Amino acid sequence: MSNFLGRLFGRSKEESSAQAAKRRLQFVLVHDRINLPPDLMTAMKEEILQVISKYVQVAGESIDIALKPSEGDINLLIAEVPFAKTLSTPRGALEDNDDDDLDA
Amino acid sequence: MGGRVVTVTSGKGGVGKTTTTANLGLALARLDKRVVVIDADIGLRNLDIVMGLENRIVYDLVDVVEGRAKVKQAMIKHKQFPDLYLIPAAQTRDKSAVSPADMVQLCNDLRKEFDFILIDSPAGIERGFRNAMAPADDILIVTNPEVSAVRDADRVIGLIEAENKGPARLILNRVKMDLVRKGDMLSADDVTDILAVKLIGIVPDDEAVVSASNSGTPVTLQDNSRSGQAFRNIARGCAARTYLSCSLMRKAGC
Numbered sequence: 001m002s003n004f005l006g007r008l009f010g011r012s013k014e015e016s017s018a019q020a021a022k023r024r025l026q027f028v029l030v031h032d033r034i035n036l037p038p039d040l041m042t043a044m045k046e047e048i049l050q051v052i053s054k055y056v057q058v059a060g061e062s063i064d065i066a067l068k069p070s071e072g073d074i075n076l077l078i079a080e081v082p083f084a085k086t087l088s089t090p091r092g093a094l095e096d097n098d099d100d101d102l103d104a
Numbered sequence: 105m106g107g108r109v110v111t112v113t114s115g116k117g118g119v120g121k122t123t124t125t126a127n128l129g130l131a132l133a134r135l136d137k138r139v140v141v142i143d144a145d146i147g148l149r150n151l152d153i154v155m156g157l158e159n160r161i162v163y164d165l166v167d168v169v170e171g172r173a174k175v176k177q178a179m180i181k182h183k184q185f186p187d188l189y190l191i192p193a194a195q196t197r198d199k200s201a202v203s204p205a206d207m208v209q210l211c212n213d214l215r216k217e218f219d220f221i222l223i224d225s226p227a228g229i230e231r232g233f234r235n236a237m238a239p240a241d242d243i244l245i246v247t248n249p250e251v252s253a254v255r256d257a258d259r260v261i262g263l264i265e266a267e268n269k270g271p272a273r274l275i276l277n278r279v280k281m282d283l284v285r286k287g288d289m290l291s292a293d294d295v296t297d298i299l300a301v302k303l304i305g306i307v308p309d310d311e312a313v314v315s316a317s318n319s320g321t322p323v324t325l326q327d328n329s330r331s332g333q334a335f336r337n338i339a340r341g342c343a344a345r346t347y348l349s350c351s352l353m354r355k356a357g358c
């Protein structure tokens with residue numbers, strides 16, 4: 001989770017405390033605003049995972065969800081679904097490789 | 105039409121609502137406006153002492169609402185500005201003594217004789233907050249550049265919008281420029297990026313605010329004070345009913 005969010009909200013090593021405050025606030029406020037209780041968030045993740053695995057082979061048992069503030073009046077709901085690198089890759093092969101670049 | 109009701113509120117307590125109300129009240133009076141400030145923080149009477157009017161209280165807001173006193177009897181005239189009055193909060197009674205409808209009624213009466221009715225609201229989302237919100241034409245949210253205060257401000261902004269009372273406007277109080285420059289305090293731009301409201305005032309953290317409260321003479325009466333100047337800028341926007349955004353004010357060289 002933190003890894004994913006770190007990439008999403010552009011955390012860097014040289015981040016100042018003000019930048020950290022801004023990043024953390026922007027993250028927490030979209031969650032405050034959507035006001036989705038943790039159990040419903042978990043249920044939503046499970047359903048999204050079920051739907052996606054109907055069509056493609058998913059690596060791992062869970063997905064990460066983040067809400068990202070965006071321009072104007074909308075926020076983006078972003079889901080990170082761990083995918084097998086190639087369809088023939090065995091499921092277990094990617095499990096400890098969670099540092100993959102999202103953009104690659 | 106008549107006077108305008110301006111409610112000063114916040115999510116978190118202690119961010120500077122009372123300081124802001126007192127200073128805006130005085131700054132507006134200095135602009136020759138007829139002003140009444142109402143302390144709606146029932147049980148936590150504060151505005152009187154910050155404005156130096158604490159020794160002259162006979163009746164309070166609850167006395168007026170419950171009919172024991174006429175509005176005129178509860179209004180305390182400022183020593184220096186004869187067109188500035190305070191209606192103090194009750195110190196002892198519980199908050200349910202006043203209802204939102206009471207506040208609307210009271211403010212409608214006051215609109216006839218005043219240009220501005222400023223309400224010092226309690227923080228947060230309890231009953232007293234709704235009382236202060238009910239009659240408001242303009243809502244000014246005070247926050248500090250700190251994570252907890254900004255988060256709580258967002259919550260209150262959401263509530264105000266949900267009740268179609270907006271748009272709320274933001275005053276960022278207690279900014280320490282040296283910390284902002286070092287990257288150790290959220291800047292005004294950071295805060296406007298985070299909160300979806302117009303920023304209408306940036307007030308520096310200033311020791312003079314505390315000494316001014318000590319003596320009951322709000323800092324805006326000191327012409328050379330930076331925080332006092334910030335409050336005067338906000339008051340000008342308020343008086344013009346335009347509430348210039350801070351970026352515009354900077355362009356205009358304020």
Ligand SMILES: Nc1ncnc2c1ncn2[C@@H]1O[C@H](COP(=O)(O)OP(=O)(O)O)[C@@H](O)[C@H]1O
Nearest residue numbers: 117118119120121122123278308309310313314
């Ligand atoms: N700009 C400022 N610089 C320094 N101290 C301030 C400033 N604004 C408020 N304070 C101090 O912060 C404290 C809380 O302010 P107050 O106006 O009573 O907050 P609130 O009404 O929101 O609870 C007071 O001691 C006040 O003197």
Ligand SMILES: [Mg+2]
Nearest residue numbers: 121122145150
């Ligand atoms: Mg107060």
